[in-house]
Amino acid sequence: MATKSLKAQGNFLADSHHQLEIIEHGADGHFMPIPFQEKLVDIGLYPLIPTGITIFQINVGKMCNQVCNHCHVDAGPDRKEIMTRETMQQCLDVLDKNLQLRTVDLTGGAPEMNPDFRWFVEQIKLRDVHIIVRCNLTIIRANKKYYDLPQFFKLHGVEVVSSLPFYTQDRTDRQRGNGVFEDSIAALQMLNEVGYGIEGSGLIRNLVYNPAGAFLPPSQEGLERDYKVALQKDFGIHFNHLFAITNLPISRYLDYLLESGNYEKYMGKLIAAFNPTAAKGVMCRNTISIGWDGFLYDCDFNQMLDLKVNASGKHIAHFNLQELENRDIIVAQHCYGCTAGAGSSCGGQTAS
């Protein structure tokens, strides 16, 4: 299990240009899968354009208390990139001027580690915008100063979305580190205690499944049923929905695929499972992703590959919703991850 980010290790994949080169041509430069663009052309979806931007996904920093093997952000305790309050204020100004942005999705790293996180949540809430926090669960147990996060989330009506790669310890710890399952279960119970995931409470707590290996997620519906039965029986835990998310070949997951010799086979699986319905429902069509330094991207994955939006205003300071709604979304081979099988997004499956 890694304890340092790729960046801290000096791994060549920490450079997004190297990642893009491998994603397009494989580790040896000879891998030539069907270009994703061609698939979109075949179904009349190229160039890919937005359907109406309503979700503002803000990555408030790469700092995290965990070093997960599959992390596409390459987050970890050694990452110091953090969104400043000034950039947060620019995001708030954009929310004030663009009332169609009705959901703010806060991600990281562990977003709670940003020193201005709570101020930011409070400010967003004042604007009556729905807030999602992608909470890794263990942060709640990491330090006394985070113990009251469940109450804080409840107070502001935050929807909590949390990764729990599996309902057993073995698979969870393999992906997220030793002890993560136990701490996650304890955090889930703390969230349950204040009402999260309990029917009728109005407090939404959704879980995220990521495959712990080089394979695609199974049916979200069946998996949700299994999670609910197992977590309730073994730990008395309740939650609302399970989002099954496919791992994209980026950063540490790409490193895993290359190290384990699975890269080409995995890409082959994604391509063979291309689903036109899922392609129509990809999240980049209704979301704008903002990086810790205020730059704009089509999605969190393009953000990590440093593929900024195809618009003249590439920074939150120059945010122009009309221009962004008329841009072409940048696609590359990693996009097969969102269109495979039942599709994948930050909200889980996109096609049934």
Add this chain to the structure above:
Amino acid sequence: MEQKNHYYDANDLGKFGNIADYGKELADKFFGWYGAVFAEGALTAREKSLIALAVAHAVQCPYCIDAYSSDAYEKGWSEQQLMEAVHVAGAIRGGASLVHGVQMMNKVKEIAM
């Protein structure tokens, strides 16, 4: 096309659908039925996958073992559960031989003084 000097090729698994090239009507019936068999039913798709893995070992089909080792693991069965399923297949195969030992004993008793 050249006939390779071996019987099994892992790439052939991905060409299973090509059997329709030599007989579409029957292939369509088979794949339609196959899909229905593995759909959610009184047994879950997850349970059916584990049964398929055990049967794959009983019939010793390398393609099926390849497919259902992945499928069953993807559907959340643990390594220990997969191995126990293989042991079930092995036990039934072993038992199928051994239970005939009774037939052997009957015959021997019939002819022995």
